[in-house]
Amino acid sequence: MVDNTEKKVYDENYWMTVLIYFASFLIGLGIVAEIAFNWELIPNSVKLGGALIAMMINAVALIWAMKTDKNVLKQVLACVYAFLIMGVIGLIGQIFQLKSDFARGCLTWSAVSWPLFLVAPRLLWLWLPVAFFGVDGWVWEARPLSAEVMHSFVSGSSADTSMLPRIVTVYCYLCLFGAYEIWVNFKKEPQDNITAKPLRFWSAMVMYGIYSQTVYSLKNIRIGELSAAHDMLLAFTWILPYLIFAGLVWTLNKHYKRVSFMPWFLCGLAAEFLVIFALNSMYFHNHYGLHVEAGIPVVFVTIMAVYSRYYKMSKLLRFCYLLLFIWFISVWEDNIFDVIPSLTGCGIWAYLAYRANSKRWFNMAVLAAVLRILGHYADVDNLQFFGIYLIGSGILLLLTLLLLKKYGKILWENRNEK
Amino acid sequence: MKNKILTALLFLPVLGMIFCMLWLKTMTNFSRVEIAVSGYDPRDFFSGNYMNLQLNWDGTDCSQFKDNKCPLKDFDRFYHFYIQQKNSNALTQKVNAGNVKLVFSYEHGYQPMIVDLLVDGKSYIEFVKKAAR
Numbered sequence: 221m222v223d224n225t226e227k228k229v230y231d232e233n234y235w236m237t238v239l240i241y242f243a244s245f246l247i248g249l250g251i252v253a254e255i256a257f258n259w260e261l262i263p264n265s266v267k268l269g270g271a272l273i274a275m276m277i278n279a280v281a282l283i284w285a286m287k288t289d290k291n292v293l294k295q296v297l298a299c300v301y302a303f304l305i306m307g308v309i310g311l312i313g314q315i316f317q318l319k320s321d322f323a324r325g326c327l328t329w330s331a332v333s334w335p336l337f338l339v340a341p342r343l344l345w346l347w348l349p350v351a352f353f354g355v356d357g358w359v360w361e362a363r364p365l366s367a368e369v370m371h372s373f374v375s376g377s378s379a380d381t382s383m384l385p386r387i388v389t390v391y392c393y394l395c396l397f398g399a400y401e402i403w404v405n406f407k408k409e410p411q412d413n414i415t416a417k418p419l420r421f422w423s424a425m426v427m428y429g430i431y432s433q434t435v436y437s438l439k440n441i442r443i444g445e446l447s448a449a450h451d452m453l454l455a456f457t458w459i460l461p462y463l464i465f466a467g468l469v470w471t472l473n474k475h476y477k478r479v480s481f482m483p484w485f486l487c488g489l490a491a492e493f494l495v496i497f498a499l500n501s502m503y504f505h506n507h508y509g510l511h512v513e514a515g516i517p518v519v520f521v522t523i524m525a526v527y528s529r530y531y532k533m534s535k536l537l538r539f540c541y542l543l544l545f546i547w548f549i550s551v552w553e554d555n556i557f558d559v560i561p562s563l564t565g566c567g568i569w570a571y572l573a574y575r576a577n578s579k580r581w582f583n584m585a586v587l588a589a590v591l592r593i594l595g596h597y598a599d600v601d602n603l604q605f606f607g608i609y610l611i612g613s614g615i616l617l618l619l620t621l622l623l624l625k626k627y628g629k630i631l632w633e634n635r636n637e638k
Numbered sequence: 639m640k641n642k643i644l645t646a647l648l649f650l651p652v653l654g655m656i657f658c659m660l661w662l663k664t665m666t667n668f669s670r671v672e673i674a675v676s677g678y679d680p681r682d683f684f685s686g687n688y689m690n691l692q693l694n695w696d697g698t699d700c701s702q703f704k705d706n707k708c709p710l711k712d713f714d715r716f717y718h719f720y721i722q723q724k725n726s727n728a729l730t731q732k733v734n735a736g737n738v739k740l741v742f743s744y745e746h747g748y749q750p751m752i753v754d755l756l757v758d759g760k761s762y763i764e765f766v767k768k769a770a771r
Contacts, residue, residue: 316752
């Protein structure tokens, strides 16, 4: 990926930043869960007023963090603010008894929260998928195509196979669109040009909207049903993303020497989607099962990790480690017998990292253990407790990170003295 | 200059939410109509638990509408009413017994907005307070 992020904090302490975002994500999600609990006996005016005051306090705190140049706090506050907005949208929906229109909620959120990634550029990773869902759902009416596919995947039911090429194409286009957005937003810009990024961002969003609308207008048409012109237009909507994709890869490789992150990441992602679709049809016939579903992503991420290690793409490699880490946390079954072996594994991992003098792996092992313990206590059934749990987990994770940063030095200094 | 614009932009979400609230508040000021419902209880993470209520036009008094005709096309088939999970069982029983009506703010040409749920002829908040005792 392009190597030009604005603040040194990312370069010096990439992992810490990623995990700080994750902790902020947990706190933000906790706020959403607490709001979703629906405190019926509190008057609506108090709830709405409280939500607005909370947003204003967050905004003021964020401005203060910006002015005093407190980078880490700025990232945390921006991320919490993003989730707070999400929660307030849910709260408004709850109070005014609006329909649970996920796409409209996503669109509203992406329309009002985009200034946040001018402050914390990495919030783009949250903004993009939400905006995708919003535009996707808006164009494809109430139920987004992505939600359709996700639903069929999660429930194990078969998607409409005649739609498969178009669905895959739309996803490839989504990847392409994501690549474009990331590329234009992380490009170095003259410091005084504040309008350039939002302009490029929204122009890309319009591009996606036009494309998606074209696909939508053809959604009930099959090849051979109407005129040859329709068939050509249909074929064009399938071929266009691949053409643009190829053009983008070619252009990027021509102009930037260290840009190979993006195409390969996207290739991995696109391939993964393809396999998921293929797997979905197999899963429908129950040939395989959840183990294969859990195994497929890890195979692709491992391939991407090996590739990036071989070609010394450090950022892609870190990203792959993060994906593997998330995978590790998510696949373990939630019962006490699996907590003990996974914690033992983390302990062995930390010990080996300490002996090998690898600070990064040691920190990862400690954090994996913390997350595994947190995962064990997650209770999604009760939103009130789940919200408190998430907020507590986020704070605990932030504290762990601070402790690792502060006391980790002593640990490693002692080791080096020995 | 750049910092000032950025500072102002950070209040965009607050303004956006205020706009949404005012707009929706305006939409709830139309005349009230009561429509009978039947339903069940699902869940949405972002907004909590809700009753998914199907409008029951057979049990609805159509004289409250213009020309004594129920405007079926102006309404959706299903509406959500957000509730706390602990109240869902009691409310489901009331819905099954046919004692529940949705109150809408209604004006032809606008999207009808739910303003209350009547349980045994009383406001939902009274039902909640009674359940909490």
